[in-house]
């Protein structure tokens with residue numbers, strides 16, 4: 566099979582061309598189409614492929630093997646026929662912006678910090694690149710500012726095809742071996758005064774076309790770090806989404822955008838302190854409630870048996886009440902909470918009581934249709950929602966059962 570003539574190498578801004586179909590084979594519910602020439606960039610070097618159409622057949626992927634391009638289409642095309650190829654221009658331009666952005670960040674990180682790009686991935690809505698060293702937050706901020714500053718200088722981007730000997734003699738930021746599996750020819754992408762490296766991807770004409778580059782997240786990765794970044798339209802969309810968030814929060818807090826952060830932190834702190842105070846009050850209340858419950862509890866074989874249903878009690882409240890009950894006497898308690906969405910239960914037993922909490926668990930699970938378990942003196946579980954009357958009936962049965970089996 567002859568290699569496909571790659572028109573994008575000589576003219577990366579060619580979005581349509583004519584070609585002849587060389588081969589077309591079925592591939593599941595799709596077709597693999599080979600043409601004599603193509604303006605479609607295949608996926609490779611961390612970049613997804615172009616989309617578009619070939620004479621009405623939709624192209625949803627383009628792959629390359631041994632210099633041959635395989636266009637994955639939704640329709641068969643007649644071998645030998647002349648076809649017209651159209652690339653999805655918006656998608657191509659977006660890929661160009663992301664890929665040029667990656668070269669800009671990498672070239673500047675190398676010159677500022679000696680950081681070496683060791684990985685690149687362009688997804689449908691974000692891109693990542695990996696460095697061999699970890700940078701500080703301050704270094705990242707400087708890298709972002711410097712990259713955008715150089716971007717605004719609108720530097721020219723151009724490519725050059727060279728053979729292995731020439732490549733060997735060149736000083737480049739990065740050299741890739743066997744680009745496109747063609748060890749006899751290499752493509753170098755230059756960003757004037759900023760970067761140079763071997764690359765088979767699509768790029769802008771001038772850095773100004775990228776618009777803006779935003780580094781959105783970073784974290785330690787392997788022995789270095791991974792950075793998430795957005796370029797051009799993607800960065801603008803991200804800004805718009807974040808502005809919607811801050812606008813909504815500002816309205817919610819009835820404040821100005823610039824005051825949202827301080828107010829959210831203040832309210833978060835207040836909420837934490839209110840929760841702490843509430844827990845203290847619940848603990849005090851449980852202390853008093855435990856006394857009341859024990860006074861009216863049914864005592865069997867010297868063990869106070871308590872079975873109750875509360876509306877909307879949380880797990881903390883029942884845990885605290887159960888602990889008080891088992892501390893204050895020889896007790897076995899089954900505390901259930903009924904809410905609109907679910908039923909929860911807490912079982913606790915004083916030391917030496919038989920059955921212990923976890924021994925009683927299987928019977929409680931069966932009676933309530935619940936899942937749960939725990940240790941000797943304490944267990945908790947949850948069941949799907951049920952009616953109040955059904956839960957009362959199950960509680961009554963459990964109470965009778967406990968009185969019968971308690972020792």
Ligand SMILES: [Zn+2]
Pocket residue numbers: 610664668763764765766
């Ligand atoms: Zn590249």
